[in-house]
Amino acid sequence: MADPGEAGREELGVAHRDPPPAASSPSGDGAAAEEEEPAAAEGASEGEAGEAGGGGEAKAEPPDGEVRPGRGGRPYRTKEKKQKVDEDEIQKMQILVSSFSEEQLNRYEMYRRSAFPKAAIKRLIQSITGTSVSQNVVIAMSGISKVFVGEVVEEALDVCEKWGELPPLQPKHMREAVRRLKSRGQIPNSKYKKIIFH
Amino acid sequence: MADEEEDVPFEEDAEEAGGGLDGGQGKRKRLFSKELRCMMYGFGDDQNPYTESVDILEDLVIEFITEMTHKAMSIGRQGRVQVEDIVFLIRKDPRKFARVKDLLTMNEELKRARKAFDEANYGS
Numbered sequence: 001m002a003d004p005g006e007a008g009r010e011e012l013g014v015a016h017r018d019p020p021p022a023a024s025s026p027s028g029d030g031a032a033a034e035e036e037e038p039a040a041a042e043g044a045s046e047g048e049a050g051e052a053g054g055g056g057e058a059k060a061e062p063p064d065g066e067v068r069p070g071r072g073g074r075p076y077r078t079k080e081k082k083q084k085v086d087e088d089e090i091q092k093m094q095i096l097v098s099s100f101s102e103e104q105l106n107r108y109e110m111y112r113r114s115a116f117p118k119a120a121i122k123r124l125i126q127s128i129t130g131t132s133v134s135q136n137v138v139i140a141m142s143g144i145s146k147v148f149v150g151e152v153v154e155e156a157l158d159v160c161e162k163w164g165e166l167p168p169l170q171p172k173h174m175r176e177a178v179r180r181l182k183s184r185g186q187i188p189n190s191k192y193k194k195i196i197f198h
Numbered sequence: 199m200a201d202e203e204e205d206v207p208f209e210e211d212a213e214e215a216g217g218g219l220d221g222g223q224g225k226r227k228r229l230f231s232k233e234l235r236c237m238m239y240g241f242g243d244d245q246n247p248y249t250e251s252v253d254i255l256e257d258l259v260i261e262f263i264t265e266m267t268h269k270a271m272s273i274g275r276q277g278r279v280q281v282e283d284i285v286f287l288i289r290k291d292p293r294k295f296a297r298v299k300d301l302l303t304m305n306e307e308l309k310r311a312r313k314a315f316d317e318a319n320y321g322s
Contacts, residue, residue: 111240116259120229124260128267129279136281136302141263143301144284144294146237148262149255151293153241156251168244174254186291187258188265 116142151186152177230256 100108122138155177156169163173181187234255238247270283281302288294 107240107242109240110236114233114236114240116230116233121263124229124263125267125279128264129271129277131278133279134281136305137279137284139301139305140281140284140298141266143297144266144288145259145263147294147297149234149237149259150241152255152258153238153243157242167242168247169238169251170248171250171254174251174258178258188262188269190265190269 114146116145118142121145151181155181228253228256230259234259 097105097108118138121142122133125133125137125141152174153169156173157167159176159180160167160169160173165173178187182189231252234252235247238252238255239245243251266284266287267279269287270279271277273286274280274283285295285298288298
C-alpha cells in the first residue's frame with residue numbers, strides 16, 4: 001500500500017480507539033473520530049488566534065475542559081468526569097502529535113489548517129438565497145462542507161484500497177465513493193422523488 | 199453500469215450552471231481549487247491530487263451547499279438561512295452536528311476573549 005496515504009490515515013485513527021464515539025464510526029478506521037477530535041475550529045479561529053504552526057495545533061485547545069460541549073452521541077457525563085476525559089484526550093493527542101514523522105506532521109497540519117474561504121462561501125450562499133446571511137451561517141456551512149469533503153475522500157480512499165490501487169485518487173474512485181454515500185443517505189439529493197412502495 | 203448512474207447527475211449539474219457543456223461545470227470559474235487540494239492531502243490523498251478529482255469534489259461541495267441552503271430556506275423562517283435551520287438539518291448526522299456545535303461554541307469563546315482583551319486594554 002502507498003505509505004503516505006495509509007500512514008496518514010492510520011496514525012490519525014490510532015489515538016481515537018480509546019474513547020469511541022457511540023453513534024458514529026461507520027468505518028473501522030476510526031475515521032469518524034477524526035472529525036470530532038480537533039476541537040479548535042480551524043475555520044473560525046485559524047486566522048485570528050495566530051497559532052504556532054505544525055505540532056502546536058493540539059496544544060491550542062482550551063485547557064479548561066468545562067466549556068467543551070458534549071460530543072453528539074456520547075452518553076451523559078458529569079462535568080468533572082467530562083473535564084477529566086477531555087484532559088486525557090488532550091494529553092493523548094499531544095503524545096501522538098509529538099511522535100509524528102515529518103511527513104505526518106505536514107499532513108496533520110494540512111488537515112487542521114485547510115478551510116474554505118469565508119468570502120467565497122458567503123458569496124455562494126448569498127447568490128442562492130438572494131438575501132444576506134449572518135457570519136455564523138458562513139462559519140457553520142464552511143465547517144460542515146469540510147466534514148463532507150472528509151467523508152467523500154475517506155470513502156474514496158477505501159474504494160481505492162479495495163480495488164487494489166494507489167493514491168492519488170482518480171475520478172472513478174470519487175464517483176464510486178459518491179455512489180456508496182448516496183445509498184447510505186449521506187449525500188442530500190432533493191431532485192428525484194423517492195418511491196417507497198412499488 | 200454504476201458509472202453511468204453517476205455521469206447523469208454530473209451532466210445535469212453542468213447543464214444547470216454552465217449551459218450544456220459536458221464534463222462538469224464548464225463555464226464557471228473554479229472557486230476552491232487551492233483549498234480543496236490542501237484538504238484532500240490532509241484527509242489522506244496524495245500530496246498532488248489529480249485535477250479531475252479536485253474538480254469533481256468542487257462540484258460536489260457546491261451541490262452540497264446549494265442543497266443545504268435550499269432546504270434551510272424552506273424551514274424555519276422562510277426565505278432566510280439561519281444557523282438554527284442548519285443545525286436542525288444536520289441533527290441526524292453525528293459528525294457534522296458535533297462539528298457545528300464545536301465551531302459555534304469556539305466562535306463565542308473567541309468573541310468573548312477578544313472583547314475582554316479589548317476592555318482590558320482600554321482600562322489600562
